[in-house]
Amino acid sequence: MKAIGVDVGGTFTDLVYCDLASGRVEIHKVSTTPDDPSRGVIQGVIELCAAAGVETGEIDYVFHGTTTATNAVLEHKGVVAGMITNEGFRDIIHIGRHQRVQHYSIRQELPWQDRPLVKRRHRKTVGGRLAPPTGAELEPLDEEAVRRAAEELKAEGVQSVAICFLFSYLNPAHENRAREIVAEIMPDAFVTTSSFVSPQFREFERFTTAALAAFIGPKVRTYIEHLETALKSAGLEGELRIMASNGGVATAGMVSDKPTLTLLSGLAAGVLGGAWIGELAERKRLITFDIGGTSADIGIIVDGVYAETDARSTSIAGFPLLSPMIDIHTIGAGGGSIAHLDRGGAFRVGPKSAGAVPGPAAYGRGGSEPTVTDANLVLGRLDAEDFLGGGMKLDAAGSARVIGELATTLGLGPEEAAEGVLTVINSNMANAIRSRTVQKGIDPRGFALVAFGGAGPLHGAEVAAMLGIGEVIVPPYPGITSAMGLLTTDVKYDATRTQFQVSGAVDLDRLNADLAGMEADLAAQFRADRIETADMEFERIGDLRYVGQGYELKIPLPAGTIDAGALAGVLDAFHRAHTAEYGHAFAASPIEIVNIKVSGIGRIQKLRELAEPQGTSVAAAKVRTGPCAFRVDGVLATFETAFYHRPLLPVGEAFEGPAIVLQKDSTTVVPPRARAVVDRSGSLIITLGGAA
Structure with missing residues (x-):
């Protein structure tokens, strides 16, 4: 089966072609077309098929992460x-x-x-x-x-x-x-x-x-219909599947009817991609760290399972939302984030972004405000001649001009101002991760940071050091990881029914009938999507609380018929979950079953693993050396830094920082006192010597 994954971001549209039978992968990036995102999608798909040497008619599926719904609400x-x-x-x-x-x-x-x-x-x-x-x-x-x-x-x-x-x-x-x-x-x-x-x-x-x-709804439906028509006009007869906020993909028809399914579409794909990369690298406790042009998105994965939101915290742009969603925290921090002085004279970076048009000054499209990308270029961390694999030349003079203007305003030198931009944006992102870990009783030092997106590998090591995280994982194709995440999941639909039953008086016949009815409804939907019964799985969840409480905890429900013994096990699990969440439980208090939920998973063929890298030696991968500025022990200094071409890096041969690793879809920074090595899964593992 041949599939294409497409993730539309604020600055770039990322695409990946994969022959799921052989594991062959081809990647591509094009500029996002904000006035009509489908134009960028079609352009990218046609160019990707040409680069991969396949006809558009050979593509069986197009998996798509869309920001149409998200942007309509945010804006x-x-x-x-x-x-x-x-x-x-x-x-x-x-x-x-x-x-x-x-x-x-x-x-x-x-x-x-x-x-x-x-x-x-x-x-x-x-x-x-x-x-x-x-x-x-x-x-x-x-x-x-x-x-x-x-x-x-x-x-x-x-x-x-x-x-x-x-x-x-x-x-x-x-x-x-x-x-x-x-x-x-x-x-x-x-x-x-x-x-x-x-x-x-x-x-x-x-x-x-x-x-x-x-x-x-009308915007999402129009976009989906327009995209389907445009894909068919380009010769793609394969089925379009849309990434849903719950971590699965849905048919175009389902999304058109339930547009709220896509409110975190692209972001969810990033978490799935990060989880998949962690699994390949045999790491199970992960913080996914996805930085694009306009935002940084953070997800938490424990033992291979991503966190989901609950009724207390599920929202979009401040509006409460009753819909299954992966727990993703987003802040306005990306490569296009603009550095500025606020009305009180404080120095800030973001959340306003230069976006795709005009973009940073480095893009040479008329950008006139200093951005994070410009700061990285001024510090030598981006190669002006080798951006997007040489497909795009950066305007170093433009970046120097806007950072120089900022430096004059701040009374600093250009490199100090540029490094200040990175320190502020990195601190913002580190604080965002603390809000999802430390403030929830989770020690981030026991996790690996999976840094991806176009800008994630540029900032991952320094953000990890701020948090005491000792290991950073940079996927084989970091800038395309969200698009690849689209190819690693299954079709997933959810059903919910409210119960309001209290322990001691639970109508088990009603409970079992409702669960069976929801599973039957989901099975019918899967059959309509041409998914065989043998490929269907169902997971049950109950929303439980003590009588009188305002919110619930999610507790797994067993498969099959629930009898009195199984129900007692569910109630005991609730007491344990309450203790874990709040530090105490009320063993004698009655428990209320508020909602019961069934998640239906329709297994489809998906991306399993990537071919092992074929690089010969670190020496052969070295492109050049050049000056890059880093702050070490509080002092900003310039280091002669090695630049490597990532496709030529071999498995198992480590190299020391400072180093810059170049590839088509992203650039990775290995700071001083850090070491990097490519493992057999293809990921670049950065170990930070200074991390606690």
Whole structure:
């Protein structure tokens, strides 16, 4: 099977071709086209196929990580959305909850109030009410009111509608009927329901998740349809699969119906790629560190398993979200991050980025502000003649000019200013990693840092040293690792049902019937995707809490029929998890099963391993030497530094820093007092002598 992975970033679009039968790999990078990302994707795919010597018609699958949904929310550039809800609940998505994001701030920004996904004038209310605990109908749906609401929304120019009723997670009948009526009156609109997007309790979060789907739905659907058409026009008849936030891939049709699945699409692929690289290098405790042009993304992997978000912390741009997602922390720090003085005169780097256009001054496209890339070039850590494998020449004079202007403003020399830019950005990224490790009781010194993305290997060693991490893993193709991560996963879908059952009075028949029903629904979806029954796996999770608590912990549920003994094991596991999370448990307190969830995994052929590097010697890989500036023991000094061509580095022969390792998709910095060696998996392992 032949497959292409495509990851669209803020600056570059990364592509990888892989013959999954032979393991042959070909990589490529093109500039992202922000006005229409699909243009860059098609250009890159055509050029990659030509470089690999394959016809576009030979490609079986295109796996794609997209930022369309993410950017629409982050930049608040969705469509004009409307909402239909119960009488008296028009302002649910405005009021939110009594908990404040910042408990003691009276001036904090609340995104659902400052920039609502659905403006109040586009929220319509109708009669009809369901009631817990079964979803029984108290009041019939007022279908005429739904028609009037749809007519009003159509007249107001609304392009998308979210239908959100109370207790629809127990009984979706009212929402489904309202959806049918709206679709009749607004046939061109994107119409979704809260029970379809996220059938679980907590109406504020459920309504907001549905509003997010409505806000981004038309853009995501249009992008997917346009991309499919463009791929077919280019001769690619293979199936398009989209990376989902839960760590699996989904069909284009599934993503078009549930656009919130892609809110962390590209970022999730990076964590998967980092986990795969760690597995090949036989490391199981990893911090994935993905730096692109605009952001740095951080994930934690323990014993080969990545962390997932929970109901307390799942959000996008501040909006709460009820959707399975890999736990990824993102900050505005990348190669394009701009160094500047803020209004108070403090020196900062990011979060504003030069992006792909105009990009850093080094790109020669009109960039006029100093960026992290410019600082690396001024310090000698980038080779102006060998960027993107020589495919792009860097403007060293342009970088020197903008860094020089910054240096004058700061009253420093050019190299001091450039090194200051890197120190600030590295400190920002180290602090972000501390927030996901130290602040959660995790000692980062027991982990290896997997540094990838276009800029990750440039900064990985110095960030690791700040954290006391002793080992950095740089993948064989670091700049394309997220794209390669797309080829290492399976199809994955999730199902959720709310239970509200208390220990001591659990209806096991209902529990088992709901679990079996969800597995049957997922199996039907997999069969529609042409996945054989033998390739299906199901994982069960329960959201449990002590009665009276506000949030839950995720506890694995056993396969098969759950009897009283199996249930007792689940409850014991909850007590242990509570102790691990909070330091104590209440053995005598009743436990509530809030939600049950099933993750369905459809196994597909994927990338397993890479060919062993064929380099002959470190001496043969040496390109030249040149001056590079590093701060050692608090003193900024210039070192004569060896530059190596990575494809020529052999397995097992170590070399000392300072060194710069060049390859087409990234540049790796091995600082003074560090040692590097290529292992059999192809990864470059950097050992830091100064790390604790």
